[in-house]
Amino acid sequence: MAPPSKSRRFARPSTKKKSSSPSSGKKKLTAAERERSTRPLREDLVLQACLEAYALVRHEGRLSDRALDFTLRRKANLYSSERRAVAERVYALLRRQRTVDFLLSRAHPRFDSVDATRQDVLRLATSRVLHGEPLADVARTSSLAPGDAQALSALPQAAAALEALPEKKRFPIAASLPDFLAERFLALYGKDAARAAEAMNERAPLTVRANLLKEDRDALAKRLAAAEVESKPTALSPMGLHLETRLNVFALECFREGFLEIQDEGSQLLGMLVDAPPTRVVDACAGAGGKTLQLAAQMKNRGDLHALDIDERRMEDLKKRARRAGVHNVRAQLIPAEGPEVDTALEALVGKADRVLVDAPCSGTGTFRRKPDARYRLTPEDLETHAARQKALLERFSRMVKPGGRLIYGTCSVLREENEAIVEDFLARHPEYSVRPVAELLGAELGAKLGPGPFLRLAPHTHGTDGFFAAVLVRAK
Ligand SMILES: C[S@@+](CC[C@H](N)C(=O)[O-])C[C@H]1O[C@@H](n2cnc3c(N)ncnc32)[C@H](O)[C@@H]1O
Numbered sequence: 394m395a396p397p398s399k400s401r402r403f404a405r406p407s408t409k410k411k412s413s414s415p416s417s418g419k420k421k422l423t424a425a426e427r428e429r430s431t432r433p434l435r436e437d438l439v440l441q442a443c444l445e446a447y448a449l450v451r452h453e454g455r456l457s458d459r460a461l462d463f464t465l466r467r468k469a470n471l472y473s474s475e476r477r478a479v480a481e482r483v484y485a486l487l488r489r490q491r492t493v494d495f496l497l498s499r500a501h502p503r504f505d506s507v508d509a510t511r512q513d514v515l516r517l518a519t520s521r522v523l524h525g526e527p528l529a530d531v532a533r534t535s536s537l538a539p540g541d542a543q544a545l546s547a548l549p550q551a552a553a554a555l556e557a558l559p560e561k562k563r564f565p566i567a568a569s570l571p572d573f574l575a576e577r578f579l580a581l582y583g584k585d586a587a588r589a590a591e592a593m594n595e596r597a598p599l600t601v602r603a604n605l606l607k608e609d610r611d612a613l614a615k616r617l618a619a620a621e622v623e624s625k626p627t628a629l630s631p632m633g634l635h636l637e638t639r640l641n642v643f644a645l646e647c648f649r650e651g652f653l654e655i656q657d658e659g660s661q662l663l664g665m666l667v668d669a670p671p672t673r674v675v676d677a678c679a680g681a682g683g684k685t686l687q688l689a690a691q692m693k694n695r696g697d698l699h700a701l702d703i704d705e706r707r708m709e710d711l712k713k714r715a716r717r718a719g720v721h722n723v724r725a726q727l728i729p730a731e732g733p734e735v736d737t738a739l740e741a742l743v744g745k746a747d748r749v750l751v752d753a754p755c756s757g758t759g760t761f762r763r764k765p766d767a768r769y770r771l772t773p774e775d776l777e778t779h780a781a782r783q784k785a786l787l788e789r790f791s792r793m794v795k796p797g798g799r800l801i802y803g804t805c806s807v808l809r810e811e812n813e814a815i816v817e818d819f820l821a822r823h824p825e826y827s828v829r830p831v832a833e834l835l836g837a838e839l840g841a842k843l844g845p846g847p848f849l850r851l852a853p854h855t856h857g858t859d860g861f862f863a864a865v866l867v868r869a870k
Pocket residue numbers: 677678679680681682683684685701702703704707728729730731752753754755786
């Protein structure tokens with residue numbers, strides 16, 4: 394098991410600069426890039442862009458990646474170091490939103506009554522302090538309104554007030570989770586809940602999967618090194634590499650030539666569990682094809698890989714990605730979401746597949762590192778809707794598994810109600826299926842690293858991956 398990430402005390406504003414070096418190695422910079430990256434940020438421009446992007450997310454409900462994309466596209470005058478600072482600061486604030494708001498409500502006597510922009514300036518400044526930037530630097534570069542610098546100075550006392558709250562009240566605020574999710578985290582992780590939430594509030598690594606149809610990961614690492622990109626092998630997946638985070642992968646020649654795909658290590662492990670033979674395989678919720686391409690490589694580009702989804706745009710992306718990766722055993726099929734037409738569309742595959750992967754739509758609670766704002770959109774009712782849909786999809790697509798074949802159910806959620814509970818419900822109605830422990834499929838060494846239990850259960854604090862769940866169910870012959 395990967396060592397847990399170093400735990401940072403919540404809400405203890407530090408006065409020291411946080412180390413910025415990710416363990417994943419660094420892209421070597423050219424002289425011009427080095428000069429640009431050491432140039433001081435033009436803080437006024439960075440702040441303006443942060444305010445615009447943040448307002449789009451929090452006040453207009455846009456998704457964080459789209460809001461940043463939209464904002465930065467209109468800021469052609471920003472240097473790349475400044476663009477990175479904008480993205481990092483906005484994401485960092487979204488990850489710590491609830492903590493920041495609590496601290497400011499204590500540190501600033503009139504926080505609720507100052508205007509929205511002034512509040513956001515204060516939020517961004519507080520988040521920077523919370524993430525380890527020296528208070529004096531933040532105060533100097535944040536364009537604070539007169540008097541607001543005092544609020545920053547009062548943050549340590551506000552942090553002490555947070556620490557003094559009873560655990561049940563403190564945890565949701567310190568973890569920056571809505572109450573209903575905090576409750577679930579406490580129930581799921583017990584004494585490790587704070588560590589789990591802390592790791593979910595860290596920046597995620599940039600991880601790629603070597604396209605084994607072209608070459609293995611050692612060859613890819615050399616290819617990347619030749620392009621001055623350092624990488625580090627992933628600890629669990631044998632085809633993954635972590636890259637220097639500050640890198641536009643899409644601009645790399647080896648990306649355009651299909652040698653790699655961006656894919657979290659947890660997602661790679663889920664894909665490995667499919668263990669797809671070169672016969673007939675169904676990827677029932679294929680989306681833009683993250684796992685489809687991995688399955689195609691497992692099948693060595695042979696047999697029939699049916700990629701299904703209801704989303705036309707994602708299916709188009711899948712086709713483009715398959716072309717780039719040199720994959721040609723995929724049959725992409727757009728299917729209806731509901732109604733009797735679904736059965737008609739799927740009829741030819743009933744009882745025919747050796748493997749069916751249901752990578753179900755879910756709450757995404759395992760991917761909060763990458764989509765920090767998702768937690769504020771999610772409601773308890775959404776969880777019920779997800780569970781009902783997951784049950785229905787498993788029921789529907791299980792019909793395609795042939796006797797002796799396998800049904801693989803996966804999510805990027807960490808919540809029991811979308812994972813174990815769905816599998817238990819399915820098994821109660823389908824005695825012809827039994828659980829195959831994941832360690833048996835992945836081998837003793839890797840199995841031991843994944844932990845106990847018959848299912849794949851990953852989380853940032855235990856494995857350094859995004860949160861994933863998977864179950865492998867075998868249909869009796
Ligand atoms: C978690 S995403 C899949 C991610 C994808 N497997 C990957 O690795 O990139 C879930 C997908 O399920 C699709 N979906 C939702 N309802 C569906 C349905 N009724 N039938 C098939 N796919 C569905 C969504 O459009 C979405 O692309």
